[in-house]
Amino acid sequence: MKYSVMLAAVGVFAAGAAVAQQPIRIGVLYPLTGGGAVYGVPAMAGHQLAVEELNAKGGILGRKIESIERDDKLNPASASSTMKELITKDKVDIVLGGLASSVGLAMSEVSKQEKVVYISTIPKSIQITTDKLHKYVFRTSANTDQEGDTMAMLAGKNKLSKICHLELDYAYGNDLEVGILKALPKYAPDAKIVLTLKPKLGATDFNPFIPQVMAAGCDGVLSGLWGPHFVSWVKQAAPLGFFNKIKWISGGEIGSHEIAGELKGEYPDNVISNAYELWYHGNDPSHAAFQARLAKKLNTQETPQWAALGYIGVMYAAAAMEKAKSTDPDKVAEALEGLSIGTPVGKLTIDAKTHQANIGQFWGPMVKKPDRAYRIMEPAEYIQPK
Amino acid sequence: MSVTEWRVPSHEIASMTLTMFTLNAFYGLALAMNMFIIASGLNLIFGVLRVINFAHGMFYMFGAYITFTVAKSWGAPFFVGVLAAAAALGLIAFAIERLLLRHLYDKEHLMQLLFTFALVLLMSDAAKMIWGTDQYSVGYPPGMGGAIDLGFVVLPQYQLFLCAIGPLIAVAMWLLVDRTRWGRVVRAATQDREMLAALGVNVPMVYAAVFTIGSALAGVGGALAAPRIALVPGMDATIINECFIIVIIGGLGNMWGSFLGALAFGFVVQFGTVLAPNWQDVLPYLLMLVVLLIRPWGLLGRPEAGH
Numbered sequence: 077m078k079y080s081v082m083l084a085a086v087g088v089f090a091a092g093a094a095v096a097q098q099p100i101r102i103g104v105l106y107p108l109t110g111g112g113a114v115y116g117v118p119a120m121a122g123h124q125l126a127v128e129e130l131n132a133k134g135g136i137l138g139r140k141i142e143s144i145e146r147d148d149k150l151n152p153a154s155a156s157s158t159m160k161e162l163i164t165k166d167k168v169d170i171v172l173g174g175l176a177s178s179v180g181l182a183m184s185e186v187s188k189q190e191k192v193v194y195i196s197t198i199p200k201s202i203q204i205t206t207d208k209l210h211k212y213v214f215r216t217s218a219n220t221d222q223e224g225d226t227m228a229m230l231a232g233k234n235k236l237s238k239i240c241h242l243e244l245d246y247a248y249g250n251d252l253e254v255g256i257l258k259a260l261p262k263y264a265p266d267a268k269i270v271l272t273l274k275p276k277l278g279a280t281d282f283n284p285f286i287p288q289v290m291a292a293g294c295d296g297v298l299s300g301l302w303g304p305h306f307v308s309w310v311k312q313a314a315p316l317g318f319f320n321k322i323k324w325i326s327g328g329e330i331g332s333h334e335i336a337g338e339l340k341g342e343y344p345d346n347v348i349s350n351a352y353e354l355w356y357h358g359n360d361p362s363h364a365a366f367q368a369r370l371a372k373k374l375n376t377q378e379t380p381q382w383a384a385l386g387y388i389g390v391m392y393a394a395a396a397m398e399k400a401k402s403t404d405p406d407k408v409a410e411a412l413e414g415l416s417i418g419t420p421v422g423k424l425t426i427d428a429k430t431h432q433a434n435i436g437q438f439w440g441p442m443v444k445k446p447d448r449a450y451r452i453m454e455p456a457e458y459i460q461p462k
Numbered sequence: 463m464s465v466t467e468w469r470v471p472s473h474e475i476a477s478m479t480l481t482m483f484t485l486n487a488f489y490g491l492a493l494a495m496n497m498f499i500i501a502s503g504l505n506l507i508f509g510v511l512r513v514i515n516f517a518h519g520m521f522y523m524f525g526a527y528i529t530f531t532v533a534k535s536w537g538a539p540f541f542v543g544v545l546a547a548a549a550a551l552g553l554i555a556f557a558i559e560r561l562l563l564r565h566l567y568d569k570e571h572l573m574q575l576l577f578t579f580a581l582v583l584l585m586s587d588a589a590k591m592i593w594g595t596d597q598y599s600v601g602y603p604p605g606m607g608g609a610i611d612l613g614f615v616v617l618p619q620y621q622l623f624l625c626a627i628g629p630l631i632a633v634a635m636w637l638l639v640d641r642t643r644w645g646r647v648v649r650a651a652t653q654d655r656e657m658l659a660a661l662g663v664n665v666p667m668v669y670a671a672v673f674t675i676g677s678a679l680a681g682v683g684g685a686l687a688a689p690r691i692a693l694v695p696g697m698d699a700t701i702i703n704e705c706f707i708i709v710i711i712g713g714l715g716n717m718w719g720s721f722l723g724a725l726a727f728g729f730v731v732q733f734g735t736v737l738a739p740n741w742q743d744v745l746p747y748l749l750m751l752v753v754l755l756i757r758p759w760g761l762l763g764r765p766e767a768g769h
Contacts, residue, residue: 108595109586109590109695109696110695110696110699111694111695111696111697112696113590113595113694113695113696114595114596114597114694114695116595117594117595273739274739275739275742276742276743278700279742280691280692280697280700281493281691281731283489283492283493283621283732284486284489284731284732284733284735284736284739284742285735285736287482287485287486287489288736291481291482303597303692303694304597304691304692304694305692307597307599307691307692308690308691308692311599311602311689311690311691311692312618312690314607315602315607315608315609315618315619315620316609316616316618317609317616334596334597335597338596338597338598338599339599340599341601342599342601
C-alpha cells in the first residue's frame with residue numbers, strides 16, 4: 077500500500093515534469109497545393125521564420141515550439157476536418173492560418189465548437205469579426221470593411237463618377253462589395269455604380285465580362301479580382317486597350333510584388349492597389365531586418381508579402397501565451413484582447429471587442445521606373461484603420 | 463445580404479448590339495477552339511484505347527508551364543515553346559504508355575481510372591518540385607498582343623489566331639485518321655484489335671502512338687492557352703471537367719463530335735455567362751444534361767452495339 081502511494085506520487089511528479097518539457101504545439105493551415113498555394117506557401121514560410129526565431133530565443137514560456145503544418149486545400153470542408161484532427165489528435169494549443177474567407181469562416185466555426193483559439197491571419201470576410209464573432213477567434217489581417225472603405229475613399233479621391241464594380245462571387249467578393257457600398261456615399265456621394273459583375277472564383281476566362289465593362293462607359297473600376305484572376309483579366313483585356321481609358325482601383329493585394337514582378341512589362345497602366353508589405357518599402361524600423369532574414373530564408377531579395385502575415389500570426393500567438401503565462405485557450409483568448417505587439421509593419425493592437433487587429437495596408441499607384449524591369453507602388457501610403 | 467438589388471439590370475446586354483453580338487460570338491469561337499485542341503486529344507485516346515485519362519488536364523498544365531520555361535525563362539520564341547511543349551508531353555506520354563499503361567489495357571476500367579488518377583497526384587507534386595508554387599505569366603507572341611479594328615468591332619489578334627489554328631488541327635486530324643493507311647489501322651484498332659494483330663499489325667505501337675499524339679495535343683492546348691491566362695498550380699482541375707463535358711456532348715470517340723461539342727461549349731459559356739451570370743458555374747453541366755436527354759450517346763456518337 078505504502079509503495080503504491082509512493083509510486084503514484086512519483087508518477088505524478090514525472091507527469092508534471094513531462095508536461096513542463098513538452099513543446100507548445102501550434103497548428104497551422106494554409107493552402108499548399110492547387111491555386112491557393114501561390115499565397116499559402118509564402119505565408120507558411122513567414123510562419124516558419126517566426127517559429128525558428130522564437131525557438132532560437134528559447135521558445136514560448138521556456139518551452140520549444142512545435143509547428144504542425146497542414147494543407148487546407150483552399151477548401152472549407154477539408155480545412156474543418158484537418159483542423160479538428162489537429163485539435164483532437166495532435167493536441168495543438170492554438171490554430172493559425174487560413175487564406176480564403178470561406179476557409180476562415182469554417183475554421184472559426186471549429187474553433188468555437190472545440191474551444192481552441194484561432195487566429196485568422198489572411199481571411200478577410202468581415203463576418204469573422206462581426207456576425208460570426210466568438211470568444212476564441214481573432215484576426216490579424218485586414219478585413220473587407222476596411223478594404224472597402226479605402227477603395228471607396230480612393231474612388232472619391234480619383235473623382236470617379238461612373239463606376240463598374242467587379243467582385244468574385246464568393247464570401248470575400250460579396251463581403252467586399254458590402255464594405256464598398258457602405259462607404260461609397262461618404263466619400264463619393266455623386267458616384268454611380270453603372271454595372272456590377274461577379275465572375276466566379278477560379279475563373280480563367282473573362283471574355284464574357286470585358287466587353288460589358290467597356291460598353292458600360294465607366295471611368296473607373298472597383299475590383300476585388302485578386303492574384304490569377306487579375307492576371308487573366310489583364311491578359312484578355314489589355315489587347316483591346318482596356319486600361320488606356322479606365323482607372324482600376326483594386327483590393328486583393330494586386331499591388332504586391334508577387335504580381336508586379338511576374339507581369340513585368342505586361343502590368344497595365346492606371347492601376348491603384350494595395351499590399352500588406354513591400355520588400356522595397358518599409359513603414360517601421362524593424363522592417364529592413366525582417367525583410368533581410370526573410371530574403372535569406374527564401375533565397376531571393378524580392379520577397380513575397382504573404383510571409384509577413386504568417387509571421388505576425390505566430391508573433392501574436394507567442395505574445396498572448398507569454399502574457400497569459402499559460403496555453404489555456406480561455407486565458408490566451410483573454411490575453412489577446414487588447415494586446416499590442418511590435419511587427420515588421422509597425423505596432424499593432426487587437427481590439428478587445430471586435431478581436432480585429434488594426435493592421436493597415438500600403439496603397440498607391442503602380443508606376444514604371446526607368447531602372448527596374450517591374451512596376452513598383454509609388455508613392456506607397458500606409459493606411460491604417462482608425 | 464441585400465447586395466443583389468444594387469445590380470444594374472443589364473439593359474445593354476439584353477439589347478445586344480451587333481458589335482456586342484459579334485464580339486461575344488468571336489470570343490465563344492476562340493474559347494471553343496482552344497478547348498477543342500485539348501479535348502480532341504482526350505477523345506482520340508478514349509476512342510482508340512478506351513482509357514479515360516484523368517491526367518489529361520495535368521498534361522495541359524505541363525504544356526503551359528513548359529512553354530513558360532522555354533519561352534520566358536530561356537527567352538526562346540513563343541512558338542518554339544509550343545513545339546517544345548508538344549514534344550515534351552509526347553515523350554512523357556510515350557514513356558508512361560510503354561512502361562506502365564500498356565499493362566492495364568486488359569484490366570478492368572477501375573484500375574485504369576485509379577492509374578490515371580495516381581498520375582495526376584504524381585505530376586502535381588512533380589510540377590511543384592520543378593516550378594514551385596509561384597504564379598507565372600507568358601507574354602503574347604510578338605505582333606499578337608494587340609487587336610484588329612474592323613470598324614464596328616475590335617478583335618484581339620491572339621484570339622483570332624486561336625480561331626484559325628483550331629480548324630487547322632481538326633482538319634489535320636481528320637486527314638490523319640480518315641485519309642491515311644495509319645489512320646485506317648487506328649480505326650481498325652477501335653473495332654477489333656485481336657484481328658488486327660493477327661493481320662500482322664504492331665497494335666501495341668499503334669496504341670503508344672495514339673497516346674503520344676493525344677497527350678501532345680493537351681500540351682499544345684496548354685501552350686496556346688498560356689498567353690491568355692495566369693499559370694498557377696491547380697489549373698488542371700477545371701480543364702479536365704470541361705474536356706469531359708465536351709467529349710461527352712460530342713459523342714465519345716468521335717473527332718467531329720468533339721469539334722461540335724467544343725463549339726457548343728464555347729458559345730453556351732460565353733453567351734450564357736453574359737446573359738445569365740448567376741448561372742455561370744452550372745452552364746456547362748446544364749448543356750451536357752440537355753444534350754444527353756435528347757441524345758444519350760452525344761451529338762455525333764452512336765449507341766454502342768449490344769447496349
